[in-house]
Amino acid sequence: MQFYVGIDLGGTFIKGGLVSDRGEILKFERVPTRVQDGSAVILSDLDKMIETLVKGLKGKLMGIGIGIPGLVDSKRENVVIAPNLGWKNVEVADALKEKYACPVVLANDANAAGLGEAKFGSGAKYDSSVFLTLGTGVGSAIILNGKLFEGNCSAGGEVGHMIIRAGGNQCACGRCGCYETYASATALIRETKKAMLENRTSKMWEIKSVDNVCGKTPFDYYNTDETAKKVVDEYVENLTIGILNVANILRPQAILLGGGIAKQGKFLTEKVDRLLKQWIYAGELGPEVKILTATLDEAGVIGAASLNM
Amino acid sequence: MQFYVGIDLGGTFIKGGLVSDRGEILKFERVPTRVQDGSAVILSDLDKMIETLVKGLKGKLMGIGIGIPGLVDSKRENVVIAPNLGWKNVEVADALKEKYACPVVLANDANAAGLGEAKFGSGAKYDSSVFLTLGTGVGSAIILNGKLFEGNCSAGGEVGHMIIRAGGNQCACGRCGCYETYASATALIRETKKAMLENRTSKMWEIKSVDNVCGKTPFDYYNTDETAKKVVDEYVENLTIGILNVANILRPQAILLGGGIAKQGKFLTEKVDRLLKQWIYAGELGPEVKILTATLDEAGVIGAASLNM
Numbered sequence: 182m183q184f185y186v187g188i189d190l191g192g193t194f195i196k197g198g199l200v201s202d203r204g205e206i207l208k209f210e211r212v213p214t215r216v217q218d219g220s221a222v223i224l225s226d227l228d229k230m231i232e233t234l235v236k237g238l239k240g241k242l243m244g245i246g247i248g249i250p251g252l253v254d255s256k257r258e259n260v261v262i263a264p265n266l267g268w269k270n271v272e273v274a275d276a277l278k279e280k281y282a283c284p285v286v287l288a289n290d291a292n293a294a295g296l297g298e299a300k301f302g303s304g305a306k307y308d309s310s311v312f313l314t315l316g317t318g319v320g321s322a323i324i325l326n327g328k329l330f331e332g333n334c335s336a337g338g339e340v341g342h343m344i345i346r347a348g349g350n351q352c353a354c355g356r357c358g359c360y361e362t363y364a365s366a367t368a369l370i371r372e373t374k375k376a377m378l379e380n381r382t383s384k385m386w387e388i389k390s391v392d393n394v395c396g397k398t399p400f401d402y403y404n405t406d407e408t409a410k411k412v413v414d415e416y417v418e419n420l421t422i423g424i425l426n427v428a429n430i431l432r433p434q435a436i437l438l439g440g441g442i443a444k445q446g447k448f449l450t451e452k453v454d455r456l457l458k459q460w461i462y463a464g465e466l467g468p469e470v471k472i473l474t475a476t477l478d479e480a481g482v483i484g485a486a487s488l489n490m
Numbered sequence: 491m492q493f494y495v496g497i498d499l500g501g502t503f504i505k506g507g508l509v510s511d512r513g514e515i516l517k518f519e520r521v522p523t524r525v526q527d528g529s530a531v532i533l534s535d536l537d538k539m540i541e542t543l544v545k546g547l548k549g550k551l552m553g554i555g556i557g558i559p560g561l562v563d564s565k566r567e568n569v570v571i572a573p574n575l576g577w578k579n580v581e582v583a584d585a586l587k588e589k590y591a592c593p594v595v596l597a598n599d600a601n602a603a604g605l606g607e608a609k610f611g612s613g614a615k616y617d618s619s620v621f622l623t624l625g626t627g628v629g630s631a632i633i634l635n636g637k638l639f640e641g642n643c644s645a646g647g648e649v650g651h652m653i654i655r656a657g658g659n660q661c662a663c664g665r666c667g668c669y670e671t672y673a674s675a676t677a678l679i680r681e682t683k684k685a686m687l688e689n690r691t692s693k694m695w696e697i698k699s700v701d702n703v704c705g706k707t708p709f710d711y712y713n714t715d716e717t718a719k720k721v722v723d724e725y726v727e728n729l730t731i732g733i734l735n736v737a738n739i740l741r742p743q744a745i746l747l748g749g750g751i752a753k754q755g756k757f758l759t760e761k762v763d764r765l766l767k768q769w770i771y772a773g774e775l776g777p778e779v780k781i782l783t784a785t786l787d788e789a790g791v792i793g794a795a796s797l798n799m
Contacts, residue, residue, distance in 0.1 A: 468645055
């Protein structure tokens with residue numbers, strides 16, 4: 182058995198695992214990310230976590246992989262920008278490389294998670310897959326020939342910032358109409374609240390306040406409330422437009438959905454699949470693109486570890 | 491020197507060249523495509539053309555490449571669908587392979603042309619590029635690590651059928667809002683005619699009739715007519731939205747524009763570049779995506795030949 186460390190460095194928690202070459206988490210650690218204390222403190226916490234993970238390790242550590250919420254140039258082992266951490270050009274790899282005498286690879290966190298899913302999760306059967314996390318935004322990872330595809334200087338793979346409705350919803354990135362303003366959990370919650378406020382008789386009011394809306398709400402009421410059904414159907418349509426674009430451009434074998442919304446499972450994927458089959462270029466003459474949900478509990482940690490596999 | 495045959499099998503002409511390993515056309519042939527006479531006649535014309543091209547060849551023929559206007563599964567050496575030729579599941583490669591005792595590779599025509607540009611044209615300096623032909627539709631080719639990327643069963647690379655304005659213009663593919671309904675020469679001509687009919691005082695009426703509008707018209711009047719300027723500016727904005735999406739997803743080193751509209755050269759690319767720099771994800775922190783025009787006269791023929799290089 183070979184051993185790897187995978188770190189998922191999030192804006193809220195640092196999670197880390199000692200991971201086997203079969204993608205099993207042998208040891209797991211989690212600490213809050215002390216963003217307000219600056220990069221040196223975070224790097225020190227991260228170092229301590231790795232120390233704990235490799236303590237007593239019977240075997241060679243093959244590599245450390247770190248997923249970071251930002252634009253990472255994995256060749257230069259540098260974080261170009263990570264707004265949630267307040268980082269700009271923080272050197273992460275050098276000290277760790279020397280101390281642990283192994284390769285240290287950085288990647289964008291969604292890229293790492295997507296690689297984890299592609300290697301050990303629902304994408305394991307496929308050579309090419311695209312992973313989409315439906316969360317605060319829409320994170321994404323492109324896997325081609327079993328490898329992470331990151332584009333020039335690792336700046337590609339930003340499917341969430343593909344414009345699907347030019348002139349549409351304002352995105353945090355500055356543009357209007359980006360996919361993530363329609364397909365993220367944030368977007369679904371925003372539309373659910375809006376629909377509730379416009380329809381005071383909606384059954385969704387059973388949850389009392391729009392403050393209680395979460396990504397599950399409209400799905401919970403899908404079969405009993407027209408307003409909820411409309412919100413979900415429109416969300417699925419927008420979600421599928423982006424999936425269609427990815428399918429027409431990259432034609433992967435599978436598209437894997439992760440994040441909170443993907444917990445809806447087949448209820449969601451079957452709806453997406455039905456629309457995609459209608460819309461996809463060349464219809465049934467082309468190869469199918471499977472729509473699946475992600476299956477790993479800690480894709481970020483396993484994926485970060487797999488950056489060195 | 492090594493010798494290759496490249497064929498650009500279009501809906502109007504079959505063009506073919508004997509091409510050197512440096513991308514030079516040593517011999518060139520062109521005949522009308524007799525679409526109405528069926529696939530057997532076209533295949534026979536194609537065979538005769540290859541005979542002419544290799545006649546007296548001093549050296550071994552390394553391979554034959556054929557660009558086809560349709561969905562081609564290059565692994566199965568089969569044309570899946572080519573509406574302009576009326577072809578469905580026509581076997582193209584087997585007979586040629588046997589007769590000329592060399593590999594025969596098929597590809598979508600835009601893919602072949604893009605590969606030609608990437609190897610011997612304006613993309614030659616770059617490992618990764620995306621080629622967009624702005625013609626009747628928007629054809630495209632994705633080159634990654636110097637190789638044509640076609641997606642599963644060669645069904646990817648359909649950038650023209652990425653939706654950029656959901657619910658927008660009707661596309662021939664059945665969907666609404668596809669990129670090619672905004673960025674093709676057809677789209678520019680349609681919008682120019684519409685603008686002329688709505689503005690009877692436009693200087694563009696110097697061409698007498700909307701029937702005389704071509705992709706050049708609004709560019710010719712850009713500096714002297716507000717209506718023409720507006721048409722071009724809107725066209726450039728839509729063109730750039732699709733380019734932005736490609737850049738954010740694939741982050742190639744360069745995007746190469748071909749087809750009639752690309753003859754506007756720097757006038758066009760500088761406008762696109764300016765918008766792209768404003769819009770691209772991570773702004774100037776990420777690597778630049780160069781916007782260039784295609785430079786090869788017969789990219790389709792040279793590219794088809796290069797399928798075997």
